[in-house]
């Protein structure tokens with residue numbers, strides 16, 4: 670694990686945007702395509718503003734969320750809705766979006782179709798994760814009945830999750846997909862989340878899902 674502490678949030682996001690652009694550029698040069706998974710929530714939105722302006726061969730970048738809330742894209746809680754507004758615009762508007770939630774599709778075979786679309790884009794070139802104060806990453810929440818399955822090495826790439834206390838169901842990339850990414854970034858802002866992260870050391874991933882990727886990640890922190 671590399672832990673980078675920045676002077677402020679602006680420095681963090683500028684530096685991270687630079688790193689991510691470099692990683693995607695490297696994948697595009699070596700393989701002709703790249704896969705990029707991004708967190709939902711509010712933490713990484715300034716990163717998306719910066720990346721949206723970066724000149725890359727976005728047409729060959731598959732862009733997906735690390736996890737999605739099961740609401741339509743125009744719902745304020747839709748992670749993809751936010752990512753479309755903040756990242757999939759300007760230079761990055763050519764990125765190929767791989768949705769994790771198909772609102773219009775019926776239940777039958779939906780998750781299999783999503784999993785198939787995701788599988789053709791693996792391994793991920795880069796993943797940017799956020800973390801909740803409860804130590805969840807993506808939609809791998811402590812207390813979720815499906816957590817053990819999603820942490821298992823045998824987990825399918827994409828899983829439906831229920832999360833006690835959350836208003837809607839979730840769909841998440843499973844741990845094997847996240848952990849196999851070639852570059853893993855975890856963004857943590859503020860003292861409360863840093864304390865939560867520090868206190869997770871030594872805990873099993875079932876109680877602290879962030880521990881499942883922490884050792885393989887570059888952790889970026891600013892006050």
Ligand SMILES: O=C1O[C@H](COP(=O)(O)O)[C@@H](O)[C@H](O)[C@H]1O
Nearest residue numbers: 708709710711712799800801807
């Ligand atoms: O629900 C979610 O929460 C986490 C953290 O969100 P934040 O607003 O505290 O940054 C996020 O990483 C995840 O993708 C999202 O679905």
